Amino acid sequence: MAPVAQRLFRIKPADMIVAEGGHGEGGELRRTMTLWQLTLFSVGATLGTGIFVILGQAVPKAGPAVVASFVLAAITALFSALSYAELAGTIPVSGSSYSYAYATLGELVAWVCGWCLMLEYAVSVAAVAVGWGEYLNRFFHDLLGWRLPASVTHSPGDQGGVFNLTAILIVLLATWLLMRGTSESATANVIFVMLKIAVLAFFCSVAFTAFNTGNLTPFAPLGVAGVTAAASQVFFSYIGFDAASTAGDEARNPKRDLPLAIVFSLVIVTVVYVAVALAAVGAMPWQQFNPGTTEAGLALIANQATGSTWAGVIISFGAVVAIASVVLTVMYGQTRILFAMSRDGLIPKIFQRVDPRRQVPVANTLIVALFISVLAGFIPLGQLAEATSIGTLFAFAIVNIGVLVLRRTRPDLPRSFRTPFFPVTPVLGVVLCVIVMLGLAGITWLAFTIWMLAGLLAYFLYGYRNSRLNRSVR
Template identity: 75%
Template sequence: MAAAWGVPPVNLARRLLRTKPTERIVAESGRGEGGELRRTMSLWQLTLFSVGATLGTGIFVVLGQAVPKAGPAVVLAFVLAAITALFSALSYAELAGTIPVSGSSYSYAYATLGELVAWVCGWCLMLEYAVSVAAVAVGWGEYLNAFLRSLLGVTLPDAITRSPGQGGVVNVAAILIVLLATWLLLYGASESATANAVLVLIKIVVLLFFCAVAFTAFRSRNLAPFAPMGVAGIAGAASQVFFSYIGFDAASTAGEEARNPRRDLPLAIILSLAVVTAVYVLVALAAVGAMPWTAFDAERTEAGLARIADLAAGASWPGLAVSFGAVIAIASVVLTVIYGQTRILFAMSRDGLVPRVFQRIGGRRQVPVANTLLVAAFISVLAGLVPLGRLAEATSIGTLFAFTLVNIGVLVLRRRSPGLPRGFRTPLFPLTPVLGAVLCVVVMAGLSGVTWVAFGLWMLAGLVCYFVYGFRHSRLHVEAGSQAKPGTTSPQG
């Protein structure tokens, strides 16, 4: 392969494993083509960005799937999953406080593990962000219909709320929520963060409302036996609910628009995980206390919390409020995840690994307009016309792979550059990042073979894209070539 590219094997390996100096990554922070991103986000907004990306429909759906596996001990399953996520969250917090830029784990990998690994990480993030948000948007029409059915007794036709292959023609509802999020993002990062804060607070209030209603029907006998499936059941349920915690890293994509990134990014990541864990545990306890665990149906998960609320109150209006919360939850996830995708592409474009259009900043609000529109168009096509199937399931494995690289990156950077200024240091080093990496690999190993095949195909496509475009256009490579020629200067675009 090296010969095919006209590069000796040793030089090829050196090019693929070259790292970008941490000091340079930080120095370029905020700079794009035609302007700079505005530093407007506070700690509060950053925290709610991560909460918004994490606290989605997972709790509305996954609880009904996990309870039959663990019984009332599903509460412990959420705690165990949170501890598993915490190790990686601490690694994210350290790197976010050391390299406070928009690229998230892509930039961290570029500084520690080299260009090819950074590209693979960025490609995984595209799977996590672009494909997963399309899959989330696809479900918005169903939750909207559940809400409209409860409120007005009407539903929107399948032709505009389902994708082709699922009984629909064009999923107009999915496209609509993507376009709404895009409009907010084009209006400005701070304004988008404010809108997200409102949406997040609404869905937290709705979930707390569910808890208040469910606790009125709480019966201690519903918690016995507490762990009918034993430790194996708790572990199985923990692996399933772990994916409800994915998204805590969203704040790290806002590193170039945070007011005080070295301090606020680590805090936002850890605080968001704490908030989400508290909500999940409280909801799980309220649910299994209000309804015997044997009554949970793993096949009827979409309206699980709404049904429990209705049964607890003996009326239909509590379920209506919970359905509204699910609609809001998806809207918040779509907004925050599209934002994250645009900022990761912004960082990759600045490094020359994707076309320059993604780093162009324009408009009065100083946002990457073309980048946002292109991402929105891509996600709209996926959500409106493409049955995502197994590719959407592969988003989980892509995310876990990126988490693994972040944990390894902490180990590498501590050894290579121990004197770098760090806004946060992972406690119990090196145990914490080692456990974080090992636990991510363990969870990945438990995923289905079909998911691994889908992930492998996605990675293959990513490598093709890198060697067709990024390998030749890498800014580090172009500058190295320029410096090798007397009388030339390095490009700055």
């Protein structure tokens, strides 16, 4: 019997993780995703409500320098993105940071990382699905002048809600696409992403017709402190660039394409964010941005620039499409991480069963859809959704540490991408993640702590006993 501590922190060799990749009970996942589809998967998961909502909250903190805040946040995200790129090319499987932690820091840390990802993916997609109903209502109001009743667009106890039917509907739509197959889901996501990029390009073209250089002076009225405060806020608009790393078992050429997809997606999203931010603050004085009406921020600017409401209707449509894309890609990532955890024996086998005809984990997808539907349809999420940020940052920090560890313990592993300026880049990645985490609210830390305690209980009651890796050393 191996000592308990040794079993808790025993690593699963990277070679073994890669060899098992894609295999589940009943069949294998199918390698169909191209570099283009992988890149847009990450863009789809990242480019969502953030730019439609968070811009209006950040501008009052930084003024026109919010443009610099988006660049600063992108640089912060880049350190972790480069670490993700190295590990995705070295361990190209569906487990993302969970699998990377298993290969570098041991089973208990991998479990904690996977548990964090469950929080990040499930709660965030439920919160996004709830927001989808609100944007759908805004679109109907702007286009047709009517709204859906509150009873089916809000959860019980929230503004007269009975159950949030619209949130459940978007989850069911994403589930239907995921059940059809990975290739079909990827194709749908490409369409969604191209539509929302087109809508944001439309916004820029409209806003630049009303561009006034005088609105950019003074550029940083609230100083460096304002720029950094806004950067901390807009950093969360970049969460999702790692989505491609959850598709490692279904990429055609994962060792080459996963690192490129992660970096390319971050570049694409940054260019879009900076262009939209510049167009927005150039078209409307920064003092007029109202954090209380952020959902209509871009639509309001577009309407003012055109002198009519038709432009705002297009922007509202873009928000509806953007959220649909996020729900699809994040649900996909959730199912593939659970697939990897099940393959390792840490959660029940049902999550790794692959339908031999569709070559997707059908039962896994249905369970995830049911859980998210209950959350989105019946439970007011409130500040619990904010806890997804801390779970994401924890996973980012683990990936940066994993790069440092794997370079030292397995320098012989073939790496299709190497993090530049090693070890400075991953070290800075860890430091920046910790700094942003420390700036989160106390209630967020409380929710995170409760979730972690529940996770440790689940691990010792089930995962520890059923771990495939630890059963081999008993």
